[in-house]
Amino acid sequence: MAHLMLLVMVLSALQWPRSCKPEHVCSKASGDKSLLLCFKDTLDEQTRAALSSWNDSGHPSSWRGIVWNKRSDLVLKLNLTGAGLSGKLWPVWCRLPSLQFADFSNNNLSGHLTFDGCQYNASSRLQVLNLLNNSLSGSIPQSISTIRALKYLNLGQNNLTGSIPQGLWNLVQLRELYLADNALSGSIPPELGYLTNLQHLSLASNQLSGSIPPELGYLTNLQHLILASNQLSGSIPPEISNCTLLREMALMRNFLSGEISSSIGNLSNLRILALTGNNLTGNLPPSFSGLTSLKMLDVGYNSLSGPFPDAVKDMASLRYLSVSTNWMKGPIPPWLGNFTNLRHLILYRNRFTGSIPPQLGSLNYLKFPTKPQFDPDLSGVQLQNNLSPSGGDAAKILSYSYEFFPTVMDLCENKLSGSIPPELGQLQNLQHLWLCDNMLSGPIPSTLANATRLILLQLYDNQLSGQIPPQLTSLTSLSYFNVSNNNLSGPIPTSAQFSTFNDISAFAGNPGLCGRLLNKPCTVGPEDSSSPSKEHENGDFVDGKAFAVGVAVGLCGGFWAVMSLVSESFVIWLTKRIRYYLQTVGLLKQKEAI
Template identity: 35%
Template sequence: MVDLRNLRYFVLFDNNLTGQLPKGLYNISSIEEIDVGNNRLNGSFPSDIGLTLPRLSFLRVSNNSFSGLIPPSLSNASTLEEIYFHSNNFTGPIPKDLGRLPQLQVLFFAQNQLQDDLSFIDSLVNCSRLQDIAFGGNFLTGSIPRSLANLSTELSSIDLSENQLSGAIPIGIQHLTGLERMYLYQNFLSGPIQDINFTRLPRLQRLNIGNNHLTGSIPTSIGNLDMLSLVAMNYNNLSGGIPPSLGRCPSLLYLDLSHNNLSGTIAKEVFSQGSPLVVLVLLSNRLTGSLPPEVGLLRNLGALYVSDNKLVGLIPDSIARCIVMEELNLSGNYFAGEIPNALSSLRGLRILDISSNNFSGEIPDFLSSASGLTLLNLSANQLQGEVPRDGVFLNASAVSVFGNSDLCGGISELKLPPCLNSKKKENNLHLEKVF
C-alpha cells in the first residue's frame, strides 16, 4: 500500500477521467494542490473541505460535471490562492465570506447554475491580492454593488456576463486602475455610461458591455486608451454620435456599436491612418451621410458592417485599398450608383451584401470571377441586364437577386425571365452577318 498521508499535490488535469473523486482524498490534510480540471468527473464536494484541507492553496475542478453546493467552508482554508470551479453544474449561493482568504488571487465560478445576488463582493474587498474574478453564465440577480469599486487595485479581470443583473454600472468602477478586461454583457443593466472616465483605466484591453439596456452617449474618454483592443457596446440604447476619439486607439482591433440609436455621420477620424482595426460593426443605427473615403486607410479591415442605417451616396473607390476585406455588408441604406469596380480589388471577399439600396446598372463581370465569394446578395436594388452564369451565380442558394425588376437570364433556379437580347444572341447575330 502506498502511504498518502504526506501527499501534497494531486494533479490529474486534462485526462478523460470519469466517475467521482475518492472520498479519502479530503482527509489528507497535507494536500496543497488539487487539480482535476478538464475531465468528465462528477459528484459533489463535502461541506467541510475547507476544514479538512487547511493547507490547500490551489483548487481546480473546472470543466467537469460536478454538482451540488460550493462549500462555504472554503473560507477556512486560509492559504487558498486560486479557485477554479467554472464550467460545472454547481447550484445554490456563492459563499459570503470568501474575503477571509487573504492570499486569494483567482476566483472562477463562471458557467454554472448558481443563484444569488452580488452581496458576496462586499467580503472580497478584504482580498488585497485579488486579480481575476469570473461569475458569468449563472443566474445572478440584483444590482452591481458599489463595493466593486473597492476591490483590489491589482484586479485585472471582471466577468459578470450572461446573468440577470440590473441597475447601473457603478461609476466607481473607474477606480480599478489595474483592470484589463471587463465583461458585463448580456444582462439587464441600464442607465448612462458617459460619466465613467475610462482615462483612469489605462490598462483596459477588452470592454464588452453589449446586450444590456444602457443609455446615454459613448464616453469620449475611451479614445485615451492605448491598449484597448476590443470594444463591444452592441444591443443597447446608446444615442448621440460615434466619438471621433475612437480613432485614437492605436491597438483597437474590434469595434461593435451595432443595434443602438446612434445618429449623425460616421466621423472620418474613426478611420485613422495606421489603425489596426480588423472588424467594424455599425449596423442597425440611425447613421446618416456617406461612407467616408478614409475607409481606405484601414488596410487591415477584414469585416465591415454598416447595414440598416440611413447612409447615402456612392461606395468610395478608396475601399479598393482594403485588400484583406472578407465580409462587406452595406444593405438597408440609400447607397446609389453602379457597383464600383473598386470592389474587384477585394480578392479575398467571401460575403458581399448590398441589398435594399439604390444601386443601378449591370452586374459587373468581376463578381462572377471572384473565386472566393460564397454569399452574394444584390436583391432589392435597381440593377438591370443579364445575370451571369459563372462562379457564385451557379449556386442559387448563395446568390439573391430578387427585387430587381430589370434583371433577366441566369440559371433557372433564380426564376428570372429570359433575356430578349442576351450577349450570346448578339454574338450569334454578328457571326451570321459576317458569313
Template identity: 30%
Template sequence: MASWAFWSFLLHAILLISLSAAATTTPFQNETDRLALLAFKAEITDDPLQALSSWNDSLHFCEWLGVTCGRTHQRVSALNLTSLSLDGPLSPHITNLSFLTAINVSKNRFHGRVPYELGHLFRLQQLDLSFNSFQGEIPAAISNCSKLLVVDISSNSLVGKIPSVLGSLSHLTRLSLYINGLSGSIPPSLGNLSSLNRLSLRRNMLDGSIPDDLGRISKLGFLQIAENNLSGTIPSSIYNLSDIFMFSVAANQLEGTLPWNLGLAFPNLELFYVSRNRFTGSIPVSLSNASLLQEVYFPNNDFTGGVPLDLGNLRFLRIFSVWGNRMGTGKAEDLRFVDSLTNCSNLQEFEFQKNRFAGPFPKSIANLSSQLHSLAIGQNQLSGSIPEGIENLVKLSTLYMNNNLLKGEIPAAFGKLWNLKELDLFGNKFSGKIPLSIGNLTELLELHLQENNLEGSIPSSLGNCRKLNLLNISQNNLSGAIPKELMGISSLSISLNLAHNSLTGFLPLEVGGLKNLREIDVSENRLTDEIPPALGDCTSLVLLRLQSNFFSGTIPSSLSNLRGIEVLDLSRNNLNGKIPEFLGSFPFLKNLNLSLNDFYGKLPDKGAFGDASVVSVMGNSDLCGGIPQLQLPECVIEAPKRRKKSFDLKVFIPVIAIALCLIFSLCLCAMLYRRRKSRMKLSSSYSMGRQYTSISYLDLHNATDEFSSSNLIGVGSYASVYRGSFASDKTIVAVKVLNLQRQGASKSFIAECEALRNVRHRNLVKILGSCSSIDFKGNDFKALVYEFMPNGSLEEWLHPKEEEGHKLRNLSLNQRLNIAIDVANALDYLHNQQGTPIAHCDLKPNNVLLDDDMVAHVGDFGLAKFLFETSNNFKTTDISSIAIKGSIGYVAPEYGMGGDVSTLGDVYSYGILLLELFTGRRPTEDMFNNGLSLHDFVKMAFPDRVMEIADPICNNVEGESQRVLECFASVFRVGIACSMTAPRDRMQMKEVTAVMIVIRDKFQGAGIYKQI
C-alpha cells in the same frame, strides 16, 4: 577504558536497531504507494495513448510517467497526468498516497463523482480536475485539506450548491468552478478567503445577488461570475477591490448604474465585461483614468447618453464595444468620441452598432489603428457617404455598416481591404454600381449588399471570391443577366440571394455546381426560359425561391433529388404541365407554393399534397382533384367520343350562316334596349342597383334632425357625415352629404356609386341607399346612406382625443391582428375577387370603420378607380385618368411622380396603415422628416429591436414574450414589404391576406404553420 567500550557497544546496538527498523518500515510504506497507483490504473477504462504503459514492475514507481516522489523519502508527492485522454473514474485509492501535495488530472475524460476521500489528503495544496466529465456535487470534505492553495474543477458537469465550508480554506489563492451546472447562491463565506486572488464561477446556474462579503477579499484581482442568473445591483463594496484587473459580470440579470468613479476605483483594471445585463445610465467619464484598460465590453444593456470623449488616453485599448444599447441623442456631436480613439494605436475591435447615433459618417474612422480587424457601426442613423481613406484599415476582417442612412457609391477602395471576410452594407441608400474591385476580396466569406439602390449589372468579378459562403444582393435595381461566374463559387453554402431586382435572361445551367448551397432565391426578377434541370444537382438545398419571374415549361423531374428541401416556391410564373407527384414525397417540406401558373390536370393528394397548410395551388384554373381543403373542382372523366355522322357541306354552311345572322340581330336589339334602360335609370337616380333604395331629401332631413351639428360625426374633403335615425323602423344610419360647392365632389359621388354598385363583402361598409335631389332652398343635394358603425373609425382608436370618454380606448394585440386581416380581406376582394378590379386609392385609419363586434369595414370610395389588365400583369387605369388626391403619408410614392393608378398603390397604403396600427405612430408625425419615414423607422428597428417601437398599449401581452416578439416581427416584415418604394417590390394583397392569417393563428397557438 571499559566505560568507553560499553558506550561504544551501546551505540552500535542502537545503530543496528535503527537500520533494521528502516529496512523493514520503508519498503512497507513504498509498497502502499505502489499499490495505490496500480489500483488507480486498474480503474482506467481507456488509455488510447498508452500513457500508463510504464506503470509496471520493470521500473520503480517513482520513475512512472506523471509520478513525482520526494527526495528525502520514496513517497509520491505529486501526480500530473494532464492531457493524456485517460477515461474512467478517479479511483478513491488515490487517497492512500498520503504524501500528495499536488493532483493534476486535467484535460482527460474522467467521469463519475469527485471522491470525498480526497479530504484525507491533509498535505494537498493543488487540486486540478478541470476539463473532464465529473458529475455530482462538490464534496464538502475538500475543506479538510486546510493547506489547499488551488482548487480547479472547471469545465465538468458538477451540480448542486457551492459548499459554504470552502470559505474555511484560508490559504486558498485560486478557486475555479466555471462551466458546470452549479446552482443556488454564491456563499457569503467565500468572503473569508483573505488570500484569494482569482475567483471564477462563470457559466453556471447561480442565482440570487452578488454577496457584499466578496468585497472583503482585499487581494482579489480576477473576478469572473459571468453567464449565470445573478440579479440585483453590484454591491458598492466590490468597488473597494483596488487590485482588480479582470472584472466580468456579463450575461446575468444585473441592473442599476455604474459608479461615476469606476476608473478611479479600479486603477489596475485591464479587462472589463458587463455585457448582456440590464444596466442603465451613462458610461462613467472616469473610465479613461483606468489607463491600463485593454478590453471594454458594454453590449446589450440599456445605457444611454454619449461615449466619454477622452478614451484616447487608454493607450493599451484593444477592444471597445458598446453595441446594442440606447446610446446617442440623434445629433452629429454624438460621434465626436471617435476622434479620440485615433490615439489608441492598439485598437483591434470597435463596435457601436444597434444604438441611436446619428450624423454624418465620421471621417476619423479612416484614421483609426491600422491594427483594427473588426469595425461594426451598423443599425444607427449615420448619414452621408463613406469618406476616402477607408482602405487604410488594411487588417479589417469584418466591416458592418448595415441599416443606416448612408448614400453615395460604394467606394472602389473597398477592394484594397484584402483581409475582409465579412462585408455588410445592407439596408442603406447606396447607389451606383457594385464596384468591380469587390472581386479582389479573395478571403471574403459573406457579402451583404441587399436593400440599397444599386443599379447596373452584377459584376462577373464576384466569381473571384472563391471562399464566399453567402452572397446577398437582393432588393436593389440591378439588371442584366446573372453571370455564370457566380455559379462557379463552389464554396457557397449558406445562401445565394438575388431576389427583388430586374435581372433578365435565364438561370445559368452552371447552377448545378452549387452542390453545398442551402438557399437559392432569385424571386421577383424577370428571368425567362425553363427551370434548368441542373438545379437537381444542388442536393443540399433547403430553400428554393423562383417565384415572380417568367419561367416557362414544366417542372424538371431532376428536382426529385432535392430530398432536404423545406421551402419550394415556384408561384407567379408561366409554368405548365401536370404537377409531378414527387413534390409531395419530400420528407421535410414545409411550404410548397405553385400558385398562379398554368398547371393542369389532377392534383396529387399524397404526402405533402394532403396538407393544405403546406401546399398552395390557387390561380391554376385547369387543376382539379386534390384534397377538399384546396377547393379545386372534381376531375371529370370524359366519355368516349361518338363517331360523327357525315354531312353535306353545301347544306350545312348556309344553315349556320342564317343562324349566326339571327343571333347577331337579337344580341344587337338586346344591347340597345339595355343601354336605353341604363341611361333612363342613371338620369333619374344614382342608386346602385335594385338592392338599394332611393331615399328622399325629406326623409334624410328628418332622420338627421335637420342635419343638426349634434349629429355630425365626421367631416372629409368632399362630404360631411351625420348620424341619422328613421322614424319608421328606428334604423340608425350614417348619412354622407356631399359638399357640391367643392370642386370634384360630384365626381366623387359618381365614383362611389359606380364602385359600390355591385360589390358586397363583410369587410366593406354596407350602403343602404342614395339621394340625388334638391334641398328646401332649391340647391342640388346628393347623399349616400350607409350602415352605421357604432365603434367609429380606426383613427379614433389609434389616436384618441383627450376629452372625456376617449382616454380609456385601446386595442389589444388580438384586435389589431383581426382588424389588419379584415382590411386585407376587403382589399383582396376589391383587387381580385369581383369583376373589374377596383383600386380604393384612399386607404387610411379614418376610412376604416368598426362595428359592434370590432369587425373592420373599409369605406369612402370617393377616389376609387376601375382598372383593366395590361400586358405586363400590372393593373392600371387609363393614362388619362384624373390625378390621385389621396391622403398625405398614405399615398404611394409613384402617384406623386405622375404614375398610373394600380392595386399596388393600395398595397402601399395598407403597409403604412399596418405599421401605424402596430407602432401607434402616424406617418405624418414631426419626427418623420429629413428623409426619415415611418417605413424607414420600422426598418431600422427590424428585426432585433421591434419591441422598442411597438405601441406600448398593446405590447404588454400576457404569455411568452418570445411569442409576442415573433408576432410583432412578422407583422412589421409584412408592413415593410408592402410599403417598399418601388411597386414591383411590394406583396400582392392575396399573399398579404394569407400571411396575416398565419401570423394571427400562430400567435393564438392554433395548429401547425408554414414559414412566414
C-alpha cells in the same frame, strides 16, 4: 450458526461494488499512498483503468499525475486533468498534508462539493484547486473557508447552485476565482471586496441578480472582471475605476442601465471592454479618449444615442469595434480610416446618415492580406496544467477567437446614401462586406474585385443601378452574394465563382436583370461578349449550418475544428432578417436571429 453468519459475511463482501469504496472507509485511511489508492477506489470502476499505474506494488513517484517530494515522501502535486474520471468526488486534497496543487478539471466527477476533513488538516499548503468542467452539483459549502492558502480556485462549468458562500471571503490569498457557467443565484456579495489580492474574477453565465457592488472597487489588483450573462441590474458603479490595473471588463448580456460613468475612462490599462446587450443610455463619455490601450470595444445592443463618439478617435490600438443596434445618428467619421489594426467594424442598425467615407478604404489591416496573429492581450487562453492554470473563461476564449474570425465591415440598416466608394476595393484582407438596407445609389464599383478575400458581399435593399460588374467573377472565395431589391439591369455573370450561385432570391426585385437563372433571356450586345450572361448565383438565404460551412472555406482549414469548441460564440452572419448579435458562454458573443 456461526458458519451461516460467516457465509453471509463472505457473500456480502463479494457483492460489495469494487468501484465505490465508501467515503467513511477512506476517511480512516492514513499515509499519502493509502489515501490516493482509496481515492481511486471511490471512482467508477470503468474509469479506474486511467489510473492503472496507481497500485500497491508501485511507488507513488511513478504514478500518473503525481509529483512526489522524495525528501518528505509526500505528494506535492496531483494533476488529473482530462483523465476521463467519473464517479463521486471524494475530497482527497483535504487529507494530503503537503499537497500544493490539485487539478481534477475536464472529467466527469459528480456529487456535492465537500471539504470534509480540511478543517482537521487545515490544508495549509494547498494553493491551487481546479475542478473546472465536471458534473458537481449542490451548493458551495461554507467549509471552503478552511483552505486558507488557496491562491487559485476554479469551480466553473459545473452544476452548482445556491448563493456565493460567505466562506469565500476568508480566502484572502486568492488571486484567481472562477465560478462561471453554473447556476449560482442571489446577489454578488459586497464582501468579495475583502479579497484584495484578486487578479481574476469570473462569475459569468450564472443567475446572479441585483447590482454590481461598489465594493469591487477595493480590488485594486484586479486585471480581469467577467460578470457577463447574468441578471444584473442598475448602473455600472463608478468605483470600478479604482481598479486601475484592469485589462478586461466583460459585463455583457445583463440588464445594466443608465449612462456609462465617465470614470471608466481612467482605466488606461483596459484592453477589452464588452458591454453589449444591456440597457445603457447616453453616449460614450469624452473621458473614454483615455482608453488608448483598448483593443476591443463592444457597446452593441444598448440604447446609446447621439453622434458617433469622438472619444473613439484616440483608441489607436482598436481591433474590434461594435456600436451595433443603438440609436446613434449623424455621419460616419472619416477618421475611422486611420486605424491601422482594425479588423472588425460593426456599425449596423443605427441611424447613421450621409455617405460612406472613402477613407474606410485605407484601413491598414484590411488592405494587406496577412495571417492572424496571436495576441496575448486578446487571448486569455493558457494551458490549464500550468502552475497558475487559466480559468478557461468563456469570455477569454472568445477574445482569442476574435483573432481568427472573418474580417468584417458591417454598415447595414442605417440611412446611408450616395455611392459605394471604389476605395473599398483596396481592402484585400476584407472577408465580409455588409452594406445592405441603406439608400445607396449608383453602380456597384468594379474595383470590389480587388478585394480578393471576399467571402460574403451583401448589397441588397438599396437603390443601386447599372450592371453587376463581370470583374466580380474573379472573386474565387465569394460564397454569398445578394443584390436583391435594387435597380440593377443587364445580365447576371455566369463564369467562375458565379457559376456556383443558384438562388434566385439573391437577385429578386431588379426588373432589369436577365439571365438563365431568372429564366429571362438577355439581348446579346457588344457588352455581353466580355461578360457571360447565362447562369446563376447563390443568394444569402441559406440555413445557419450551410452558412457556417461557407465561412469555413475562407478560413485557415485546421483552425476551424478548434473553433467548434466555442461554437456558441461563433459569429453567424445570415442575411435579410438575420443580424449580427454578439453574446457570451461565458465569456460568449454571437449574432442573434431577429
